[in-house]
Amino acid sequence: MLLGGLSATALAPGFAFGQATNEIRIGAPLPLTGPLAPEGRKQKRGYDLWAAQVTKDGGVDVGGRKLPVRIIYSDYQSATPRGVQACEFLVNQEKAHFLFSPFGSGAAKAGSAIAERYKIPMIAPTASSVEVYDQGFKYLFGTFTPNSTLTEPLAKLVTEKAPDVKKVAIFSRNDLLPLSLANEMRKSSAARNLSVVYDEKFAIGTLDFAAALTQMRAAAPDWVFVGGYINDLVQVRSQMRDLGMKPKVLTMIAGPAYEEYIQALKGAAENVSSAAWWHPSVRYEGEDLFRSTANYVEVFKAAYNGDTPDYAEASASSAGAILQLALKKAGTLEGPAVRDALASLNVRTFWGPVHFGATGQIDSLTPPVFQIQEGKAVVLVPDEIKRGEFRFGIA
Amino acid sequence: MSASLLAQVLANGLLLGGLYAAVAAGFSLVWGVLNVVNMLHGSAIVLGSYAAWFASARFGVNPFLSAIVVGPAIGLLGWAVQRFVIQRVITAPVLITLVLTFALDLILNNGMINAFSADYRKVPPVTGAILTFGPIGLPLDRVLAAVAGVVVTLAVHAYLNNSRLGRAIVAVRMDRETSMLMGVKVEHIYAVTFGLGLALAGIAGCLMAVVFPISPLNSSGYLGIAFVACVLGGLGSIVGAIVGGIVLGVVESFGAIFVGPEYSVTVAAVLLIAMLLLRPQGLLGRAGYE
Numbered sequence: 001m002l003l004g005g006l007s008a009t010a011l012a013p014g015f016a017f018g019q020a021t022n023e024i025r026i027g028a029p030l031p032l033t034g035p036l037a038p039e040g041r042k043q044k045r046g047y048d049l050w051a052a053q054v055t056k057d058g059g060v061d062v063g064g065r066k067l068p069v070r071i072i073y074s075d076y077q078s079a080t081p082r083g084v085q086a087c088e089f090l091v092n093q094e095k096a097h098f099l100f101s102p103f104g105s106g107a108a109k110a111g112s113a114i115a116e117r118y119k120i121p122m123i124a125p126t127a128s129s130v131e132v133y134d135q136g137f138k139y140l141f142g143t144f145t146p147n148s149t150l151t152e153p154l155a156k157l158v159t160e161k162a163p164d165v166k167k168v169a170i171f172s173r174n175d176l177l178p179l180s181l182a183n184e185m186r187k188s189s190a191a192r193n194l195s196v197v198y199d200e201k202f203a204i205g206t207l208d209f210a211a212a213l214t215q216m217r218a219a220a221p222d223w224v225f226v227g228g229y230i231n232d233l234v235q236v237r238s239q240m241r242d243l244g245m246k247p248k249v250l251t252m253i254a255g256p257a258y259e260e261y262i263q264a265l266k267g268a269a270e271n272v273s274s275a276a277w278w279h280p281s282v283r284y285e286g287e288d289l290f291r292s293t294a295n296y297v298e299v300f301k302a303a304y305n306g307d308t309p310d311y312a313e314a315s316a317s318s319a320g321a322i323l324q325l326a327l328k329k330a331g332t333l334e335g336p337a338v339r340d341a342l343a344s345l346n347v348r349t350f351w352g353p354v355h356f357g358a359t360g361q362i363d364s365l366t367p368p369v370f371q372i373q374e375g376k377a378v379v380l381v382p383d384e385i386k387r388g389e390f391r392f393g394i395a
Numbered sequence: 396m397s398a399s400l401l402a403q404v405l406a407n408g409l410l411l412g413g414l415y416a417a418v419a420a421g422f423s424l425v426w427g428v429l430n431v432v433n434m435l436h437g438s439a440i441v442l443g444s445y446a447a448w449f450a451s452a453r454f455g456v457n458p459f460l461s462a463i464v465v466g467p468a469i470g471l472l473g474w475a476v477q478r479f480v481i482q483r484v485i486t487a488p489v490l491i492t493l494v495l496t497f498a499l500d501l502i503l504n505n506g507m508i509n510a511f512s513a514d515y516r517k518v519p520p521v522t523g524a525i526l527t528f529g530p531i532g533l534p535l536d537r538v539l540a541a542v543a544g545v546v547v548t549l550a551v552h553a554y555l556n557n558s559r560l561g562r563a564i565v566a567v568r569m570d571r572e573t574s575m576l577m578g579v580k581v582e583h584i585y586a587v588t589f590g591l592g593l594a595l596a597g598i599a600g601c602l603m604a605v606v607f608p609i610s611p612l613n614s615s616g617y618l619g620i621a622f623v624a625c626v627l628g629g630l631g632s633i634v635g636a637i638v639g640g641i642v643l644g645v646v647e648s649f650g651a652i653f654v655g656p657e658y659s660v661t662v663a664a665v666l667l668i669a670m671l672l673l674r675p676q677g678l679l680g681r682a683g684y685e
Contacts (some may be wrong), residue, residue, distance in 0.1 A: 033508055035612055174657045202656040205616065207607045210407040211651035211659070218400045231515045236607055238517070242534035244525055264517060 024060055024069045024199050024333065025327035026323070027090025028100045029111065034078025034116050039103050039261060039312060043125060044375045046316025047071050049099065049303055050324075051105040057194045060324050063331035069320075076107075082132045083107040087114035096120065097390065098237065099141075104229075105129035106176035112140040119335040121342055123323055125315040128277070129180035133359035139335070140362045143277070143315050143322065143351065145367060147177070147184045151254060153369050153381050155188035158223060158249055158273075164221040165248060169198035171212065171236070178227030180348060181253055185225050199219050206232070216245070223249040225320055230255035234264045241268050241395070249273065250394045257310045262375055271391050273371040273380075278351060281385050286349035288321035296350040318351035325349070358364050396447060399530035404648050406531050412644025413541025417602055418617055419624035419636040420548040427631020428568040428588045430479065432488060435498040437618030438503040439593045443469055443600020444609040445507065448516050451604075457521045457548030459543060462601035470594025477589035500614070507611040515608035540602040545637055547598055551591065552633040564588050568631055569576075619660075623667045629677025638678050642666075 028047055031040035038373040051069050059066030072094045074086035081316060083102035088224070090096045091114060099115050101108035101124035108127035116123035116137045124132065158165055166188050172178035179201065189196055197219040213236070216224065222238035224247040228234050233255035240250075255261040256274040266296035280297045290296040295316065300309040307319075320347065348356045357363035369393060378388040422436045445466050450461035470588055476499065484491050503667065524535040555561035567584045568573040599617075607613070620643065628639025643663055650662030 025565075026539070035514070035610070037512060102620040200656050203658075203660060206656065207613065207614075208411060209656070210411070210439060211404055212656035214400065214403045215652050218397065231608065231610075232513065234517070242525065242537065244527075244532050264515075 004026050005344075021034065021333065023068070024062070024098070024258070025094065025096045026069065026098045026100060026320075027094055027096030028076065029073050029076050029090060029102045030105075031078040031083070031087035031103050031107075032073070032075035035231055036078040036103055036229060038258070039126070040075075041055045042258075042310065042312040043100075043103060043316040044073065045304060046125070046309070047317075047320060049300060049313075050289075050317045050320030052303065053299065054320070054324065056305055057289055060330045062155060064237075071100075074169055076102060080107045080110050081174050083277040084114060086365075087111040091115075091118050096334070098122070098338070100125060100316070100364060101127060101142075104175070104177055104380070105132050105180065106126070108132050108140075109135070109176065112137055115139045116270070119339070121323075121326075121339045123319040123334055123342075125319040126312060127177075129176050130359070130361065131176065131180060133361040137360065139344075140359075141207040141322075141356050141362075143318050143354075143362050145277060145362055145365045148187070148278075149365075149367050150369075151181065151184040151188040153367070154273065154275055155192055155194075157369055157381055157390060159192050160292065160296075161193070162222075162248065162392060164194055167197045167219070167221045167225045168194045168225060169216045169247070170196060170200075171198070171218060171224070171226045172199040173228035173232050174199055175228075177254070178229075181227040182225075185227075186230045190260060194223070200206045202228075202232070207235065209236050210243065213239055213245060213390045214244050221247055222249060223251065225248075226252045226253070228252075228389065230258055230261055234261060237265055246394055248392050256372055257370070257377060258263055259310065262372060262377075263363065266375075267346050267395050269372045269375070271371060271373070273390070275367055275369045276311040277365060278314050279368045279370060279377065279379055279381050279385070280308050280310075280314075281387060282352065283347060283385065284350055284352050286321075286351070287347050288318075288325060288351075290317070290321060290347040290350040293350045299387050314351060318349060318354075320348055320390060321351070322354055325354075326328065355368045398598075400652075405459060405645065406533055408640060408648030410533065410541040410644070411648060412538050412641030413544045413600070414602060414606065414640070415624050415644050416548050416637040416640030417544030417595065417599035418625075419621045419628070420551060420633055421592035421599070422618075422621035423625045423628070423636040424551070424595070424633060424640075425589055425592035426625060428564055428649050429481075429485065429585050431485075431492045431496065432489065432588075433589075433592065434493060434500045434618065435471035435503060436592070436621055437614035437616070438471055438500050438507065438611070439473070439596035440600040440603060440617045441609065441611055441614045442503065444604040444613075445511060445516075445600075446597070447601040447604040448518050448609050449640050451518045454578060457523065458518055458519035458601040458604045459539065462543075462598045465507075465601050466594040466598035468592040469530050469597030469600075470672050472588050473593025473596075474590030475487050477594075478586040481530075481589065482582060482585065484562065504614055507642075511611065514645050515610045516602045517608045523524070535681060536605050539643075540605040544599065544602050544640075547595070548633060549639050553594065560587065562592075623663055624666055626670055626675075627675055629679040632677070632679045635677055635679035642678070 076082040076086045099122040105127045108124040109132040123143040172182040198216045257276040326341040330337045353364040355364040446465040447458035450456040458644030472507045522535045624639035646661045651659040
């Protein structure tokens with residue numbers, strides 16, 4: 001039994017190459033329905049844009065041949081165990097040469113075991129937690145820097161601009177990314193002698209935050225830091241408004257970077273600060289098919305009715321662009337060779353400079369800090385792309 | 396922990412409980428009268444929420460007003476579902492009706508996911524005002540929704556006790572065979588009761604839309620609330636649904652404070668198990684009626 005299982009495992013990628021060398025098959029498990037559907041659809045838009053651009057350019061250069069790209073989607077309905085099944089299905093049934101990871105740190109971590117088992121390079125466009133990359137895996141590569149690269153610049157900015165901010169409340173969804181963000185926020189607070197006066201988690205799917213926010217309000221924090229996804233964050237912000245909570249600083253990750261967050265909250269989104277791994281106002285020139293950030297934004301707008309891309313969409317497009325550069329370098333679709341090409345990549349792209357560290361996580365980006373001002377995300381850090389000054393207080 | 400914090404938590408719990416009462420009332424009625432565990436109930440609430448959102452987004456009608464139309468409309472749908480589908484297996488063991496309503500729930504829920512997607516939608520605040528009583532702050536929208544929930548539930552209770560049709564429903568709930576001997580058309584009562592149950596679900600959906608975001612994914616949570624509140628209050632008892640809903644709301648609210656927000660639902664589940672072990676007929680239910 002065991003031997004049979006091992007044989008099937010070892011042969012599966014071989015069959016894939018034998019059967020489908022006339023196209024590049026990429027498996028993309030996504031939460032296209034369920035609570036994470038907004039995030040899942042963003043990733044899909046990013047992938048689709050890259051694939052459309054590849055088609056326009058005549059294909060991906062692999063060893064002198066131009067091969068078309070086929071992205072095979074599988075909806076795992078926002079349930080991580082189904083995401084892992086989807087990875088397995090895409091490799092074994094759909095014969096995917098490469099995988100883009102499921103959404104977020106938790107699902108990417110779970111799905112990466114499949115990529116590792118079958119020696120299929122997997123690019124994770126939405127996984128930032130170091131816990132995803134510390135498994136010793138060789139086939140997983142991520143386009144997000146660690147979460148500390150978000151909390152540290154935020155903490156530095158807030159404490160520099162408002163030395164009277166002393167008390168911090170940390171509230172996070174009981175999920176890998178938000179918990180990891182909360183952990184980094186604790187470290188950033190401790191490093192600056194900020195007192196954490198409230199530190200709690202909320203269950204996935206929670207709708208009513210009134211009791212937790214009441215307790216948080218009683219602790220009178222100067223700075224409230226909330227980690228979660230867009231639906232959680234919209235609901236928490238709405239109920240903070242209902243309870244009349246007005247901390248000096250409100251930071252939420254990872255929702256305010258999305259236009260949907262601003263649209264859902266209108267005025268209540270004002271002065272909410274956040275950080276993300278990319279922003280459309282960054283300016284990079286690249287060797288990838290999009291050539292520059294400015295051009296990427298234009299191509300995206302043209303494809304999606306004038307919508308401006310956010311970091312999740314851009315990261316998904318960058319996953320394709322990075323894979324394309326690695327394929328050109330490797331000159332083959334063989335998993336181990338492409339994996340080596342990804343590991344040694346050191347290029348500039350519209351997403352920013354791309355170099356993966358020893359764990360497979362990108363180590364060459366500087367994520368911007370921004371704040372919602374007059375209904376727009378205004379970059380505050382780094383200085384090169386700064387567009388405004390930090391504002392205190394919320395509506 | 397200060398008295399003002401506890402008072403605020405209690406107030407939050409009571410308001411949540413008022414909404415939970417509305418969620419549970421229709422479920423309790425159907426279970427009590429038809430002996431049907433209506434798995435469709437949560438999705439019917441969500442359907443009501445979508446109808447309220449549609450009325451708000453398209454016509455600018457607030458959910459309190461749209462409930463007047465949405466409730467009867469979903470009630471009519473419920474009447475038809477019972478009359479033409481559930482009635483065919485009404486005498487079968489409870490597991491059969493449970494599986495049937497579960498299947499109907501899958502159809503309705505997936506239909507809503509297809510039609511509306513899983514994205515959360517939000518009805519804009521109706522008043523947006525906050526009432527303050529010393530250190531306690533209460534969002535007026537939430538107060539109105541909770542009060543409306545309890546008032547609608549009490550109105551149904553009064554109707555059941557004071558109208559001819561209502562007395563017939565209560566009679567069937569108490570003793571189906573004797574009711575038939577007394578000339579009550581049980582099939583008709585079943586259809587009307589199921590319709591009334593779903594009308595209450597539709598109204599509850601409109602009220603929930605005032606406070607919470609709307610998504611088909613909320614349906615299982617609403618079904619869970621209805622289930623726990625019914626067991627707490629006593630099956631088939633409308634007043635029991637109010638008591639059960641309020642107890643659940645208050646326990647969840649204090650659970651979030653004393654045990655942590657991530658465990659508030661766990662606290663409710665522990666309460667459910669304790670209730671089933673110690674008083675299976677519920678707080679207001681009658682022994683032997685569980």
